[in-house]
Each structure stands twice: as C-alpha cells, then as structure tokens.
Amino acid sequence: MINNMIYSYKEIKKIIVVTVIVFMLFGFICNTGDAAFIQIIKAYEMFLLPFMGCWSISGFVDFVDSETREVFLSYSRSRMTIGLIRILSLTLGFIFLCTLLFWGTFFGENINRIYFVGICAEIFFWSSLGYLLIMTLRNIMVSISIIWIYTAIQILDVQHYFKIISIYVYDCDGVDSIILKTVLLFILSGLLAIIAQKRFSIMTIDGISE
Amino acid sequence: MIEIKHITKSYGSKTVLKDISLNFNSGIIGLLGPNGAGKTTLLRIMATVTEASSGEILFDGKSVIGKKLREKIGYLPQQFSFYRDLSVYESLEHIAYMKEIEKNKIHSQIDKCLERVNLEDRKKTKVGTLSGGMLRRLGIAQALLGDPEVILVDEPTAGLDPEERIRFRELLFEMKKERLVFISTHIVGDIEGICDDLVIMNEGMVLLDGNYKDVINKIENRLWIVHSKSEFIEIDGLVISKTKSGDTYAYKVISDNKPNDGTLITPSLEDLYIFCLKRNVIS
Numbered sequence: 001m002i003n004n005m006i007y008s009y010k011e012i013k014k015i016i017v018v019t020v021i022v023f024m025l026f027g028f029i030c031n032t033g034d035a036a037f038i039q040i041i042k043a044y045e046m047f048l049l050p051f052m053g054c055w056s057i058s059g060f061v062d063f064v065d066s067e068t069r070e071v072f073l074s075y076s077r078s079r080m081t082i083g084l085i086r087i088l089s090l091t092l093g094f095i096f097l098c099t100l101l102f103w104g105t106f107f108g109e110n111i112n113r114i115y116f117v118g119i120c121a122e123i124f125f126w127s128s129l130g131y132l133l134i135m136t137l138r139n140i141m142v143s144i145s146i147i148w149i150y151t152a153i154q155i156l157d158v159q160h161y162f163k164i165i166s167i168y169v170y171d172c173d174g175v176d177s178i179i180l181k182t183v184l185l186f187i188l189s190g191l192l193a194i195i196a197q198k199r200f201s202i203m204t205i206d207g208i209s210e
Numbered sequence: 211m212i213e214i215k216h217i218t219k220s221y222g223s224k225t226v227l228k229d230i231s232l233n234f235n236s237g238i239i240g241l242l243g244p245n246g247a248g249k250t251t252l253l254r255i256m257a258t259v260t261e262a263s264s265g266e267i268l269f270d271g272k273s274v275i276g277k278k279l280r281e282k283i284g285y286l287p288q289q290f291s292f293y294r295d296l297s298v299y300e301s302l303e304h305i306a307y308m309k310e311i312e313k314n315k316i317h318s319q320i321d322k323c324l325e326r327v328n329l330e331d332r333k334k335t336k337v338g339t340l341s342g343g344m345l346r347r348l349g350i351a352q353a354l355l356g357d358p359e360v361i362l363v364d365e366p367t368a369g370l371d372p373e374e375r376i377r378f379r380e381l382l383f384e385m386k387k388e389r390l391v392f393i394s395t396h397i398v399g400d401i402e403g404i405c406d407d408l409v410i411m412n413e414g415m416v417l418l419d420g421n422y423k424d425v426i427n428k429i430e431n432r433l434w435i436v437h438s439k440s441e442f443i444e445i446d447g448l449v450i451s452k453t454k455s456g457d458t459y460a461y462k463v464i465s466d467n468k469p470n471d472g473t474l475i476t477p478s479l480e481d482l483y484i485f486c487l488k489r490n491v492i493s
Contacts, residue, residue, distance in 0.1 A: 067291035071352065073259040074287075075308035076280040082308075205259045206221075 012058035019051040020097070027101050041115055042170040044101075045122060046155055052094045052123050053147040056130030057140055059086045063203065064138045070205055079201045083131070087193065091127040095120055111175065118169035118178050121185035125167055128192035135199040211235045211390060212360060217265035219251050219414075226251050228414045230265070237406030238386045240422075241394040242483055248414040249394040250288065253362045256392070257285035269359075281310075284353030288365040291345065294338030298329060298348055301337055302355060309356040323351040327381060343374030350381060360390045367400050379404055402479045410486045417486040422479075429464055429482055434472035436461045445469050450484045 026048055029040075062068045102116055126147070133143035153162055163171070167185060172178040212234050219227040227248045241249045254260040256267060258279050266273045269282060292301045299320065306316040324330045327347040332340070340348060346366065353361050366382065367375045383404045385391050393401055401408070409419040418425055436443065438459050443449070447465025454460075463469055464485050 062293070067289055068293075070254070070257075070259050070287040071285065071290055071292075071349075072308065074257045074280060074283065074285040075305070076277050076356075077308045077310050078277060204261055205254060206261070 012055065012061060015051070015054050015058045019048075019055065019094075022048060022051065023097050023101055037112070038170055041119075042168070044098075044119065045168045045170055046151055048098075049119065049122050049126055050147050050151045052091065052126035053130035053133070054144050055090045055094060056087055056127045057134045057143045057147075059090050060131070060134050060200075061140060063200075064134060064140065073203065073205060079203070080197065083197050083200050087127055087131055091123060094123055094127070098123065114175055114178055114182075115169060118172075118182045118185075121182040121189065122167055122169065124189040125185045125192070128189040128196060132192045132196035132199070135196045135203065211270060213268040213271075214252070214256070215266050215268060217252065217255060217262045217267075219248075219255065219260070220263045226414050227255075227262070230414075230416055232409060232416065232419060234390060234407060236386075236390055238382065238391045238393060238401070238404055239407045239409065240401030240405035241392060241409050241411060242396070242398065242401060242479075243411035244396050244487065246413070247396075247411040249396075249411055250364055251414075252411075253285070253364050253392060253394050254287075256360075257283055257287075257362050259285070259287075281356070282359045284356065284358035284361045286346075286349040286353045286361070286363045286366065288368060290349040292337045292348070292352075294336065296337055297334045298324070298337060298340070299333040301348065302351060305352045306355055311356050319355055319357070320351075323354045326354060326384075327351045328377075342369050343371070343378070346370060346374070346378060347381070350378075350385075354385070358389065360392065361385060362392045362394075364394045366393060366395065367397065375400075398478075398480045398483055408479075410483060412487055412490050415490075417490050418482075426477060426479065426482055429477045429485055431474065432464050432466060433475055433477040433481055434463045434465060434469055435475050436463055436469050436472045438471070448485065448488060450481060450488055 026044065029043075062072045098116075098119060102112075130143065130147065133146055134140065137143050137146075154166060154168070157163075160166075160171075167181075169178050169181055172181055214230055214232040217227055217230040218225065230248075230252060241252065243249050251260065255262045256279075258276060266275075267279065268274070269279075274282065293304070296304065302320045302323065303316065306320060311319060321330075324333065327350050329344065329347055329351060332344060335344075337345070337348065350361075350363070353363070363382065367378055370378060379400065382391060382393060386404075386406070393405065395401060405422050407420065408422045408425050410417045410425075418428070434447070436445065438461065439457060441459060443459075443461060445461070445463055445465065446467060447463045447469060449461050449463050451462040452459055462475075462481060463472065464481075465472075468474075
C-alpha cells in the first residue's frame with residue numbers, strides 16, 4: 001500500500017516540492033525574523049495552508065486526467081478506500097510538516113497550541129474542500145484557481161467585507177472564539193469530505209469535457 | 211456467460227444506444243461499426259465507467275453491477291496512458307493494487323502478464339518513453355492483471371504501424387483461449403479472421419450479430435461482380451462498391467438473382483460490413 005501511495009504521489013511531486021520550499025522559507029522567516037506572532041500565524045494561514053487544497057486536488061489527477069481516468073474508473077478497488085487513504089495520508093503529511101514548522105517556535109505557550117489545533121482544523125477544511133472541488137469540477141486548474149481566488153479575496157479584503165466567510169483563526173477574538181471556529185471547521189470539513197466521497201463513489205466518465 | 215439486456219444510453223435528448231440485447235459465451239467478439247456507432251459507449255457501460263440509462267448486464271444469468279462487475283472485467287480504452295514517470299513494472303504493481311489482487315500473487319501475475327505481452331525486457335523502462343505499440347501492450351497487460359473473465363479492448367490498433375498491428379492481432383487471438391474478448395473497431399482488418407462472433411453496429415443499433423461464419427453466409431452466393439464501361443448501371447440489387455480500372459468500372463452487387471454479366475465472388479467481411487451500412491442507410 002505504501003508503494004502505491006508513493007506511486008500516486010509521484011505524479012504530484014511538483015506541487016509537493018513547491019509546498020516544501022514554501023515551508024522551508026516560512027520556517028526560516030519564523031526562526032530568524034522578529035515578526036509578531038499573530039502576523040506569522042496570519043501569513044501561514046493565508047499563504048501556506050491553501051497548498052493543502054492543491055495537494056488534495058492533485059492527489060486525484062489520475063481520475064480526472066483524460067488519458068488515465070477511463071482505465072482508473074474501471075478498477076475494482078473501492079472508491080471509499082482510495083478516497084480515504086489519499087485524503088488522510090496527504091492531510092496527515094501536511095500536518096506533520098506544519099508540526100515541524102511550529103516545533104520550537106510556538107509550542108511553548110498554551111494559546112499557541114490552541115492556535116495550532118485551529119490550524120489543523122483549517123488543514124482539514126482545505127483538504128476536504130480540495131477533494132470536493134476536484135470531484136465536482138473534475139478540472140485541476142479550475143479547482144486550484146478557486147482556492148487561490150478565495151485566498152486573494154481574503155488578503156485584499158482589508159475592510160473585512162468578507163469576514164463572514166473567513167476561515168482563518170488569526171482574526172478570532174479570544175480563546176473561546178478560536179475554539180468555536182475550530183469546532184465549526186472540523187464539522188464543515190467532515191461534511192465536505194462526505195459529499196466529496198459520495199461524488200467520487202458514483203463518478204463516471206460522463207460529463208467530463210474532452 | 212455474458213448477456214447484455216435491453217441496454218439504452220441517452221445523453222439528454224440524444225440516444226446513443228438503442229435497446230441493445232446481445233448474448234455471448236466464449237471467444238473473440240468483434241464489434242464493428244463506423245465512428246459514432248455506439249461501440250465505445252457499449253464497452254464503457256460494460257466496463258462500468260459510464261452508466262446505462264436502462265437495461266442490465268448479466269453474468270451466468272445473474273445481474274452484476276459496480277465493483278462486482280469490475281472484478282470480472284479487464285478494460286483497455288482507446289486512450290490509454292499511465293504515470294509517465296513510473297517504470298512498466300511499477301505501473302503494473304500500482305494497477306494490481308487498484309485491482310485488489312492478493313499481495314502474494316502480485317509479482318507472479320505481473321511477470322506472467324509481461325511475458326504474455328512480450329514486455330519482460332522493458333520492466334524498468336519508464337512508461338513515458340514507451341512507443342505507441344509498447345504502450346498498447348502495456349494496456350493489454352493491465353487489462354489481463356487479475357485474470358478477468360472478460361477483456362474489453364476499444365480500437366486496439368489505433369495509431370499503430372502495420373507490424374505492431376499484426377503483432378497486436380496475434381496477441382488478442384491468443385487471449386481468447388481462456389476468456390471472452392470484445393474488440394471494438396471501425397477497421398475491418400482488425401477482426402477479420404480472428405473473431406468468432408460479430409456484431410455490426412450503426413447509429414446506436416445492432417444491424418447484424420451472430421457467429422462470424424453464419425453472418426458471412428448471409429451474403430454467400432449473393433455477391434456478384436459486374437464489369438461495365440458505364441459510370442452508372444441499373445441493376446436489380448444493392449451496389450456496395452464501385453472501382454475504376456482503366457475505362458472499366460467494377461461493381462460489387464448484392465442480389466438474389468444473377469445480374470447480366472455478373473460473376474459470383476466470395477464475400478469478405480468488408481463486403482458484409484458495407485452491405486449492412488448501405489442497407490441501413492437506405493432503410
């Protein structure tokens with residue numbers, strides 16, 4: 001099974017390499033810079049975590065690529081197994097990288113640990129959203145664009161017009177607010193993942209434009 | 211063994227398969243028809259990559275759908291490729307996992323399949339560097355993995371050179387010993403002489419089906435060649451082809467009665483195919 005995960009992920013190595021480079025860059029900035037804690041959290045959330053969505057979108061390239069989708073859809077391995085393994089392994093891999101990044105930087109204080117749990121909830125959210133986007137749109141570029149358009153809107157929204165749809169924890173007021181958002185994000189992620197999995201389970205070649 | 215029962219497929223108001231019912235037991239089944247006849251859609255339904263609007267597929271009398279059907283089928287679509295960065299062996303390992311082949315059987319099955327398709331010496335070659343013919347053979351190897359009861363092959367020789375085409379035909383012919391093989395094509399030469407049963411399709415309908423020899427017999431003693439200097443002839447029968455040699459035209463005619471100056475000739479699959487299509491157009 002591990003071999004097969006590696007084989008699947010060989011296909012998305014470019015996006016993984018880009019993310020790791022961004023991770024290293026952020027790690028370097030965090031450990032050497034003197035930016036305020038909340039600024040760094042904000043930067044992580046806006047520029048780093050959306051890559052999780054890109055990972056989960058790219059993780060299903062074989063089921064949407066015009067040259068491989070038809071044969072992959074004909075294989076007997078259950079879609080539930082494929083979906084669960086890919087999404088969970090990618091998400092846990094991303095959380096592992098985040099943990100490495102945060103290690104030694106933020107884990108000293110309790111509030112930071114709460115922020116970290118919030119960030120994990122965000123990672124799950126991006127992962128499920130990416131999964132749902134690719135299963136709905138079946139187009140990698142469009143799905144990835146939606147993720148970055150959302151991010152760009154949030155970055156440019158200095159007047160907080162779109163705060164209602166903000167998933168970020170950096171702008172929460174107090175611990176209770178962070179916890180509430182975290183719980184909501186976990187619930188929302190679960191729902192998105194269930195819908196995505198249902199779509200994947202009944203996915204056929206119809207409706208995919210050539 | 212496999213029964214296709216009243217399969218219909220529509221996309222909106224367009225019906226691409228119209229109440230198809232077929233029944234096969236063994237050997238090679240040639241699905242012959244022009245582009246847009248519905249052959250690929252029929253194979254896709256059998257391979258479960260698309261759903262029929264109505265109808266069902268029975269295996270040994272029992273209705274089979276989804277995963278259960280996938281386990282019985284090996285499918286090579288017209289467009290086949292795999293991860294370009296993986297080697298041939300790694301690709302098949304990955305596919306073996308996707309086909310849920312038992313762990314202790316994976317390596318022996320891969321070796322067997324590679325031997326069948328003559329790719330043993332390409333185990334470590336990257337998929338991205340394979341020629342078109344080798345890629346098709348890898349496609350057959352992946353379809354054979356898991357030892358499925360039925361193999362579905364869509365337009366198997368598309369893009370292959372004549373030598374590869376012959377080799378591929380031989381490979382498909384060998385496969386029929388152990389299983390049912392469906393070959394969909396619009397090229398008569400791909401299936402002539404190797405298929406046991408034949409289905410001629412056009413516009414989502416089956417025009418003719420049955421044992422290869424039986425269906426060819428339908429125009430046995432009815433196919434004539436008539437030579438004439440005239441560009442147009444009036445004849446009691448259906449002209450299926452006209453060729454010009456010098457100042458003489460040779461007309462192939464299907465007729466129950468001998469035309470004037472007609473000579474009886476042995477029909478080929480191509481003659482039967484053209485006859486079916488022309489008759490369909492006329493009707």
